[in-house]
Amino acid sequence: MTEKHLKEGYYFWSGDVAAAEGAIAAGCRFYAGYPITPSSEVAETMALRLPQVGGKFIEMEDEIGSIAAIIGASWTGERSMTATSGPGISLMNENIGLAVMTEVPLVIVNAMRGAPSTGLPTLIGQGDLMQAKYGSHGSYEIITLYPNNIQEAFDLMFDAFNLAERYRVPVMYLLDGLLAHMYEKVYVPPREEWEKKIIRRKRAREGQLPYQPDEDMVPPMPLIGEGYNIHATGLTHDERGYPDLTPQAQEELVRRLNEKILKHERDIWKVEEYLTEDADIIVVSFGGESRAVKAGVNLARKEGIKAGMLRLITIWPFPWEYITKYSADYIVAELNYGQMYHLVREYSDNDVYQLNKMGGEIHTPEDVLKRIREVSS
Amino acid sequence: MSQNKKFKRKATVKVLEERCKGCWYCVNYCPTKVLQVSEKMNSKGYHPPVFKENIDENVVCIGCHLCELYCPDFAIVVEELE
Amino acid sequence: MSQMTDMRKTEEEWLRTERLPHVWCPGCGIGIVLNAFLRAVIRRNIPKEKMVVVSGIGCTGRTAGYVNVDSFHTTHGRAIPFAVGVKFARPDLNVVVFSGDGDLFAIGGNHFVNAARRNHDLLIIAVNNFTYGMTGGQHGPTTPTGAYTTTTPYGNPDRPFNIPHLAISLGAPYVARWTTYHVNQLQNSIYKALNMKGFRVIEIISQCPTVYGRRNSMRSPMSMMEYFQKNSVINNKASYEEMELTYKGKIVVGEFRNVGGIPSYEERYEEIIRRAQE
Numbered sequence: 001m002t003e004k005h006l007k008e009g010y011y012f013w014s015g016d017v018a019a020a021e022g023a024i025a026a027g028c029r030f031y032a033g034y035p036i037t038p039s040s041e042v043a044e045t046m047a048l049r050l051p052q053v054g055g056k057f058i059e060m061e062d063e064i065g066s067i068a069a070i071i072g073a074s075w076t077g078e079r080s081m082t083a084t085s086g087p088g089i090s091l092m093n094e095n096i097g098l099a100v101m102t103e104v105p106l107v108i109v110n111a112m113r114g115a116p117s118t119g120l121p122t123l124i125g126q127g128d129l130m131q132a133k134y135g136s137h138g139s140y141e142i143i144t145l146y147p148n149n150i151q152e153a154f155d156l157m158f159d160a161f162n163l164a165e166r167y168r169v170p171v172m173y174l175l176d177g178l179l180a181h182m183y184e185k186v187y188v189p190p191r192e193e194w195e196k197k198i199i200r201r202k203r204a205r206e207g208q209l210p211y212q213p214d215e216d217m218v219p220p221m222p223l224i225g226e227g228y229n230i231h232a233t234g235l236t237h238d239e240r241g242y243p244d245l246t247p248q249a250q251e252e253l254v255r256r257l258n259e260k261i262l263k264h265e266r267d268i269w270k271v272e273e274y275l276t277e278d279a280d281i282i283v284v285s286f287g288g289e290s291r292a293v294k295a296g297v298n299l300a301r302k303e304g305i306k307a308g309m310l311r312l313i314t315i316w317p318f319p320w321e322y323i324t325k326y327s328a329d330y331i332v333a334e335l336n337y338g339q340m341y342h343l344v345r346e347y348s349d350n351d352v353y354q355l356n357k358m359g360g361e362i363h364t365p366e367d368v369l370k371r372i373r374e375v376s377s
Numbered sequence: 378m379s380q381n382k383k384f385k386r387k388a389t390v391k392v393l394e395e396r397c398k399g400c401w402y403c404v405n406y407c408p409t410k411v412l413q414v415s416e417k418m419n420s421k422g423y424h425p426p427v428f429k430e431n432i433d434e435n436v437v438c439i440g441c442h443l444c445e446l447y448c449p450d451f452a453i454v455v456e457e458l459e
Numbered sequence: 460m461s462q463m464t465d466m467r468k469t470e471e472e473w474l475r476t477e478r479l480p481h482v483w484c485p486g487c488g489i490g491i492v493l494n495a496f497l498r499a500v501i502r503r504n505i506p507k508e509k510m511v512v513v514s515g516i517g518c519t520g521r522t523a524g525y526v527n528v529d530s531f532h533t534t535h536g537r538a539i540p541f542a543v544g545v546k547f548a549r550p551d552l553n554v555v556v557f558s559g560d561g562d563l564f565a566i567g568g569n570h571f572v573n574a575a576r577r578n579h580d581l582l583i584i585a586v587n588n589f590t591y592g593m594t595g596g597q598h599g600p601t602t603p604t605g606a607y608t609t610t611t612p613y614g615n616p617d618r619p620f621n622i623p624h625l626a627i628s629l630g631a632p633y634v635a636r637w638t639t640y641h642v643n644q645l646q647n648s649i650y651k652a653l654n655m656k657g658f659r660v661i662e663i664i665s666q667c668p669t670v671y672g673r674r675n676s677m678r679s680p681m682s683m684m685e686y687f688q689k690n691s692v693i694n695n696k697a698s699y700e701e702m703e704l705t706y707k708g709k710i711v712v713g714e715f716r717n718v719g720g721i722p723s724y725e726e727r728y729e730e731i732i733r734r735a736q737e
Contacts, residue, residue: 051728061572069540230529233532
């Protein structure tokens with residue numbers, strides 16, 4: 001038996017396939033999932049490819065079981081992932097809370113469809129941005145990344161797994177109906193090169209308690225089977241992991257769970273700033289939609305309008321400093337009734353406009369141009 | 378130390394009183410009735426059992442460990458005599 | 460020192476003794492089951508670092524918090540899929556799901572059914588106390604028809620699960636039922652199951668005097684134990700009908716299924732890896 005790894009070269013992949021291959025390259029060796037459009041090709045790729053590299057794939061009975069299984073697997077030290085679409089995330093949310101509370105690194109792919117409910121299974125939507133952060137009950141922070149092309153769907157997986165391991169937190173990896181099923185050319189570098197990018201899980205010092213944080217507020221993670229006698233519970237707990245149902249323990253734990261992310265937000269943030277330096281009007285966008293926005297900005301520039309695009313690659317923690325640093329007006333282009341619009345408004349001193357579509361398709365560059373014209377006149 | 382006619386003394390019962398919640402399965406299931414509910418209370422207000430051998434020479438622990446097996450609170454240790 | 464005394468001392472090492480006394484009510488049967496479980500594990504000489512205990516939510520769900528091994532108190536109903544993840548990732552570990560009837564068969568029923576079907580190599584210790592104890596004694600998926608609970612104040616109109624029948628129908632290789640009265644049989648049953656492969660299910664009928672017994676004329680711990688003692692019938696060859704539990708009726712206990720040689724999911728996946736790497 002020999003493991004079969006990706007060879008250097010160019011591949012023609014959909015976003016789902018690229019995300020799955022990116023995950024495997026980034027060290028993912030455990031996948032549990034339940035098929036759902038438009039994410040199913042992630043599962044199919046994992047089923048085919050994981051055993052080739054000695055990894056494990058299991059198709060579970062539902063999304064709740066899927067996320068529970070990857071939480072369990074992550075405790076054994078495996079880089080673990082699941083993929084789904086909005087309805088599946090809705091089912092996973094309770095256990096996303098468990099992963100947050102017990103500080104378990106995971107990557108959860110959400111190929112967003114038109115929503116609410118069953119919505120538009122095969123078509124793009126961007127309505128799960130707030131759900132990504134606020135889906136589970138309680139006050140917490142997780143990390144959310146969102147690529148906008150197929151190369152990036154592959155590359156960004158390294159960040160997803162590294163951030164999950166670095167901060168002991170679930171990372172929501174957003175795709176959308178457009179990216180999931182769209183094919184583009186992807187360059188895969190030689191294995192030695194990509195393996196250098198993998199950051200391994202921090203290990204506990206001798207005698208360090210399972211929830212005793214280092215200076216950076218992140219406790220190194222003990223693993224199952226090493227004699228730590230770990231105890232993990234979704235109940236509010238102390239540094240030993242034992243339930244401590246007091247306001248003091250709650251204050252300490254929940255503050256730390258939020259602050260371990262927020263104190264490092266500048267290290268986490270990733271954005272693309274396109275023609276923003278001199279811009280009077282900046283269109284904020286992300287994912288599949290941002291491809292049309294860029295074209296729209298180019299059209300506006302041709303007309304002499306100083307337009308630019310700020311593409312959020314990190315959705316959460318929200319890269320607010322990229323809003324406050326400009327004195328331009330903003331348009332928030334998104335495929336929902338208005339979600340990130342509220343964040344941009346919170347941080348901008350200038351006017352913030354909306355450009356919404358409820359999903360199913362992205363705006364055309366002309367739609368974007370039209371809106372830029374309207375607000376800049 | 379006198380011996381019960383029928384049985385040979387084989388063990389003593391140690392009660393970890395602070396773990397006891399007073400279900401008294403031990404008292405009920407002991408075949409030679411060496412345990413009884415004590416008058417005293419532990420800090421949670423339960424009456425733990427007391428090993429009667431200390432007060433009545435005629436009772437004999439035969440070391441069957443039933444009290445230990447039935448104790449839901451890990452409050453009993455049966456120590457066999459060497 | 461005798462073996463039994465030794466075992467009792469070793470048991471203390473397997474408990475998080477600093478957390479005792481535990482949360483369970485006076486006379487609650489879960490402690491008896493845990494006691495039997497630990498003894499069986501110690502008899503099997505399983506190293507502590509090779510044992511993982513996963514629980515869900517509820518009274519029995521608290522078990523994970525008292526065993527001094529890698530132990531996980533997960534979300535309601537999700538102990539089995541969590542354990543599936545652990546076992547599938549690390550097949551060399553002994554993974555035990557220790558949870559209650561509501562957790563395993565109501566909210567977690569789908570996971571039980573499918574994990575049994577796939578024959579994951581897990582030992583399921585299912586403590587059945589006929590009720591949701593932690594939330595105050597509501598009716599659950601195993602409450603006998605006619606029983607009184609806080610949500611069946613006129614008697615339970617539902618039919619309870621026949622757990623051994625369910626497990627056998629799904630192909631579980633080892634299925635047994637005992638009550639907390641049967642401390643030795645229970646311990647031996649767990650001892651036997653620990654040495655087997657596949658999805659092993661042991662149902663333990665347990666007493667909840669606090670919120671179940673009190674509404675069904677068994678107010679004291681001893682009165683529930685007496686009910687188990689008087690009404691239990693050991694019958695390893697019981698029919699599915701005989702395994703049904705009825706209100707205050709007979710409790711048929713025994714080792715209902717014990718077959719070897721069915722490959723577990725984890726074993727079958729080794730073949731998948733072999734094929735993928737050909």
